[in-house]
Amino acid sequence: MTAEKILKLRSLIDKYNYEYYTLNRPTVSDHEFDKLLAELAALETENPQFYDANSPTQRIGADLTSGFAPAKHHFAMYSLANTYSEGELRDFTVRIQKEHPEVEDGAEYVAELKFDGTAISLTYERGRFVRAVTRGDGTTGDDVSANVRTIRSIPMVLQGDDFPVLMEVRGEIYLPFDSFEKLNRQRVEEQEEPFANARNAAAGSLKLQSPAEVAARGLECILYAVQSEQMPCATHFEALAKLGKWGFRTSEHSRLCKSIDQLAAFIREWETRRFTLGYATDGVVIKVNDFRTQRDLGSTAKAPRWAVAYKFKAESVATRLLSIEFSVGRTGAITPVANLEPVQLAGTTVKRASLHNADQIALLDVRLGDMVYVEKGGEIIPKITGVDLLMRPSDSQPLIYISECPECGTPLVKNEDEAKHYCPNFYGCPPQIIGRITHFISRKAMYIDSLGEETVTQFYKNGFINDPSDLYVLKKAQIAGLERMGDKSAENIINGIDESRKVPFSRVLFAIGIRYVGETTAKKIAAAAGSIDALAAMSREQLCEIDEVGAKIADSIIDFFSNEHNITLIDKLKEAGVQFAEQERARSDFQPLAGLKVVISGTFQNYGRDQIKELIELCGGTNQSSVAKNTDLFVVGSNVGPAKMEKARKIGTRIVDETKFSEMIKQKNTIPTSLFPEL
Known part of the structure; x- marks a missing residue:
């Protein structure tokens, strides 16, 4: 019976590890996972005959993928033991003092915010960045150097000269809330599943195969530890100061504490203050300050014995469920949203919360009039997590999920492999029609910036448009007389639509909205x-x-072209002059780079690398991959490779930064703004 229980726990924990580290889609809370792991550890301790080197208790959850080369850490990269109460934290400090009575009167700890992202180890040799490796199994991780180079807060060359010859700097890569919200909006627009929280988004972004796409995500990094055989200081708090001096971004909120009371005060302060930050935190890390004491205390197979993580409980409040709305997206997906009695949660007033889909509603047994518990997933997205059954009204009835579209009345459908219900009336359901046209005109598609969702809705309700091709037959006189629409606004709209005919095929393909x-x-x-x-x-x-x-995308493309409505739409857009073939980019009449051979290096604030290369060719220049004797211009962003910079200077190549480059190629009306709206 005990052996069976152990095997079952190991299997379950392995499953949760895979979901968390490899798929980046956790299905249980950290607290629940830790309870299972503690239960397994206790059973294995009591029953040593069932020892297994491959047990989850003997390893750190791995996040290795096949897409990146494996790399070994110079120093083991441990995870941390967790505590959830002040009493458990006090036990930790008592153990430290018991094992090291000489520090009892002057024990020092460093309290740091625990960032909710993905752990990273950066290797530097003689002050220069060498590589970046994920935690992996604690011994070997994935080499994600190319992606990490795109994070501007990570220095490629250190400042000062008192750093170790070889060191590993540990930190957390995370996605700020603003970037997270922007990313999820974009994923919804592109009919992709939004990330559940900023932590999953950061982990997913770091494992992308395209560094350019990683750069666009807006990742940040905070560094909080140094590992080296030649440490230039005696304490962790001094090391944090060194990191800042060397050019790393560190947390300004770390605090040196000399008692359990000071540690507890720091934790209580940040249990509420954390909601004022622009990024997710899920606890406080407490570390013994003195490095010699750290070495003496050592580590278990899984975690250091000189550090512990205090995990915040997710803030949860109870409020009444007033009603449920069902919205329809441009793909026909039905999303249930709960309307709540307003309640304060994590520093904001919450009136609405996600219910995801019919399965989630059934699982929670949510009913109208219930007192429900609401949390903020990843400190951002309000969600209903449970029901107070003791407060349920006596006349409560189970909620029956809608069977017809709330907008057009069409019977809903549900695919076996998807959680959501859909309205199949793709060409007759108003929100779907308006949503598709709004997507068509969006910035990353046709970029008709003189139009917006409100105007599209107005045109649709007046019978002017029913699909994107109708935009190209609109007349100025036709729309000028509408409410809040004058001659100038109408003229801007018509001009914007005309300009979109120049948008290249790749963006047209995105704009037509193939699922x-x-x-x-x-x-x-x-x-x-x-x-x-x-x-x-x-x-x-x-x-x-x-x-x-x-296969999924291929099937979607085939389905798209098998539909007569879509074929008709493409034919009408072709007649309107929209680009449906790759073309050699017409060069601008303004040729500031004519005849110049140009090399670009680094990461840029306002341009993607491919975009800069397009601009160089548009303005008469020729792109080169590396600096050579015949290179005329070297365009540099941040984190430029030092070897390239040194070579360019040595041979006398002209070097310009992003601002100067923009000045060189900018000239009104010479470069289509539909292609490069930033100009």
Whole structure:
């Protein structure tokens, strides 16, 4: 019976580890996971005959993937033991003092915020960045150096000269809330599942195969530890100061504490103050300050004995469920949203919360009039997590999920492999029509910035448009007389629509809204197919050969072209002059880079690397991959490779930064703003 229990726990914990570290889709809370791991550890201690080196208690959850080269850590990268109460924290400090009575009167600890992201180890040799490696199994992780180089807060060359010859700097890569919200909005627009929280988004971003796409995500990094055989200081708090001096971003909120009372005060302060930050934190890390004491205390197979993490409880409040709304997205997906009695939660007033889908409602047995518990997932997205059954009204009735579209009355459908219900009235349901047209005009699609969702809705309700092709037959006189619409506004709209005819095929492909085809995938498909006609003729096997196109996307593309409505839409857009084939980019009449051979290096604030290369060619220049004797111009961003910079200076190549480059290529009306809106 005991052996069976141990095997069952190991299997379950392995499953949760895989979901958390590899899929980045956790299905249980940290607290629940820790309880299971503690239960397994206790059973294995009591029954040593069932020892297994591969047990989850003997290892750190791995996040290794096949897409990155493995790399060994110079120093083991442990996880931390967790505590959830002041009493457990006090036990930790008592143990430290018991094992080291000489520090009893002067024990020092460093209290730091625990950032909710993904752990990283950065190796530096003689002050220069060498590589970045994920935690992995604590001994070997994934080399994600190319992606980490895009994070601007991570220095490639250190300041000062008192750093160790070889060291590993440990920290957390995270996604600020603003970047997280922007990313999720974009994923929803591209018909992709939004990330559940900022931690999953950070981990997923770090494992992308395209560094350029990583750069666009807006990742940040906070460093909080140094490992080296030649430490230039005696304490952890001094090391944090050194990190800042060397050019690393560290937390300004770390505090040196000399008693359990000071530690407890720090924790109580940040249990509420954390909600004022622009990033997710899920606890406080407490470390013994003195490095010699750290070495004496040592580590278990899993965690250091000189540090512990105090985990905040997710703030939860109870409020009454007043009603449930069902919204319809542009793909027809139905999303239930709970309307609540307003309640304060994590520093904000919450009136609405996600209910996700019918399965979630049934699992929670949520009913109208219930007192429900609301939490903020990842400190951002309010969600209902439970029901207070003792407060349930006596006449309560189970909630019956809607069976018809709330907008058009069409019976809903649900695919076996998806959690959401859908309205299949793709071409007649108003929110879907308006949503598709709004997506078509969006910034990363056709970028008709003189139009917005409100105006699209107005045009639709007046019968002017029913699909994106109708935009191209609008007349100024037709729309000028509408409410809040004058001659100038109407003229701007018509001009914006005309300008969108110049938008390249890759963005048109994204704009027409093939399910699962996002912005990046659209670029790769456009480059591989060359034209919409060639794409429509491709087989499933041919489609799957395109980079980032799997069976799901291939099937979606085939379904799209098998629908007569879509074929008609494409024909009408072709007649309107929209670009449905890859074309050699017409050069600007303004040729500030004519005849120049140009090299770019580093990361840029306002441009992607591919975009800069397009601009160089548009303005008459030729792109080179590396600095050579015939290189005329070296365009540098942040974190430029030092070897390239040194070579460019040595041979006398002209070097310009991003600001100067922008000045060189900017000139009104010479570069289509639909192609490069930042200009």
